[in-house]
Amino acid sequence: MWLSKTISLRQRAAQESTAADMGVTTIGGGSASVMTKGEQRDLEVFAPGGMVWQPRAGDTVLVVKGGTGCQEQCVVAANTAEAGPREMAPGELFLYSCGGASIYLRKDGAIAVKGDGSAEGNWEAAGNLTLTGEVELNGPVTVNGTLRINGSLIINGEPYRPCHCG
Numbered sequence: 001m002w003l004s005k006t007i008s009l010r011q012r013a014a015q016e017s018t019a020a021d022m023g024v025t026t027i028g029g030g031s032a033s034v035m036t037k038g039e040q041r042d043l044e045v046f047a048p049g050g051m052v053w054q055p056r057a058g059d060t061v062l063v064v065k066g067g068t069g070c071q072e073q074c075v076v077a078a079n080t081a082e083a084g085p086r087e088m089a090p091g092e093l094f095l096y097s098c099g100g101a102s103i104y105l106r107k108d109g110a111i112a113v114k115g116d117g118s119a120e121g122n123w124e125a126a127g128n129l130t131l132t133g134e135v136e137l138n139g140p141v142t143v144n145g146t147l148r149i150n151g152s153l154i155i156n157g158e159p160y161r162p163c164h165c166g
Helices: 002-016
Strands: 020-027 031-035 039-045 060-066 072-078 093-096 102-105 111-114
Touching: 020 039, 031 060
Parallel strands: 039 072
Antiparallel strands: 020 031, 020 060, 031 039, 060 072, 093 102, 102 111
């Protein structure tokens, strides 16, 4: 009798518990451990389609419970409110890493990219392109249209001096 009451109370408590809890990640990564009411270990981590995300230890995360008796749990999101730009408006998206790289998609159509990077494949830019800082081009470069250089042009380590002969 006592055993059946105890099991029944535990099952009812599990069913009545919340479907989601906030917790703090104790072990980060793709198989995270999170402290909610107790430590939950080896939780799968989910993110929106097309994104891969792994929480760091110390992140405040959302743990969703499902399955029979809410025994299956997973981490689905982190509290990132403090990481975004202060001027961020509704409808904007800010992607960032703990290393400081970020991509900020603004509602006016502007895109701000921060960090070191590389690009592979074919890229095409329509409209105006402004590059600030030192630019290095390796390989063949084709320019169709007008190329304006405000400043100096160095070719093979020597300043270019146009010939004004005849």
